[in-house]
Amino acid sequence: MEHSPVRKLLTEAGQRQVEARIKAAEAGTSGEIVVMVVEESSRYRHASVVGALFSSMIVAVAVGHFQGGDGMWHFLGVFVPLFIVFHELLVRFAPLRRLFARKGDMADAVGKASLAAFYAKGINGTEAATGVLIYISLFEHMVRVVADKGINEKVDPDAWPELVGGIVQGIRSGEAAAALSEAIDRCGELLSRHFPIREGDRNELSNQIRY
Template sequence: MAGSLAKALTPEARARLARVVARAEAGTSGEIVVMVSARAGAYRSLVLLATLVAALVLPWLLIALTSWGAAAIVLAQAALVAVILLASQSERLRLALVPRRLRSARAREAAQRAFWSRGLSLTRSRTGVLLYLSLAERHAEIVTDLGVLREVSPAAWDGILADLITALGRGEIESGLTAAIKAIGGRLTERLPAGPDDPDELPNRVIVVE
């Protein structure tokens, strides 16, 4: 999925999404930023840990279950390490070694970091909203600033996020993001309607991180 990011979000698709963001913001003081990341983490340290554990456990299993000599056990241990490290070169297989809860936690952390590093906390009324999507982890997150948090409960976004992940599973990234942006804009318009002089403080372009 991560490798298809450029194909799924072509420059034309990103331009269309930017226009969707602009329209979604038209009726609200909220500021929506969309970020799509190929992955939230590489997880290489976890693979190394799994390799170490497997290499330590295997000899004891072979000693208990076989009559192999020391040389054969060492060769089996080396082969197991080589197979795991080779398999881990595939992002899909590497992610399969990582518990889903940890993948989701890593994506949430990445969304929080992006919120602060991209300046979403600097709007005049603290109404920044980040829609973050990590393709490798198949995880979506909405991070909001204090002005939005006071008016909209975090649970209010759950359905929007679930629909986005469902669309992602079908390979419909652009249409899923479009629907999510529109739904976020509708919710913000209800709770944080635009004032007479609300500026457009954050860029509408989609941020893509390969």
């Protein structure tokens, strides 16, 4: 856990706060709330290649201009090593790679990864199909809410964008724990209206933040 994505987002106290709020929210509903934090939803290899091509081409042209080099072989002699170096930098350092990742590609990757996580983590396996995933992808600066079919049949889908917006804003302002806690409270309120706590209800999914 020490080097997990959760630690990039929350302090240990913040993590305990969020997990306590999940427990409190679920005390009033038969629904299950899961929070998951990931480093990134895709490796964006295309962005690494495009970024390396763009960067090495600009530098190679500039070097050729100042050195007075002429011809394709001189250009390639500078361009190829630069491409290798820039590509390695982009692969290894996410903030640099993000400069060349298209927003549409990131949104698509987060959508697919959050849905895959919903099934991979068994959130779709609750007794009444009342699991909901709050998925946070750090590289893309994006949040998605994935709700099971039981919730989608009763909760207005327009309720989720407001919840997502609050989390994103809180993370940007350095108040991730507070924003997540507020979102979990809101999620608990929405679920309790349609899925109140039942006699003999049990905690089907762990309250621990996933990563």
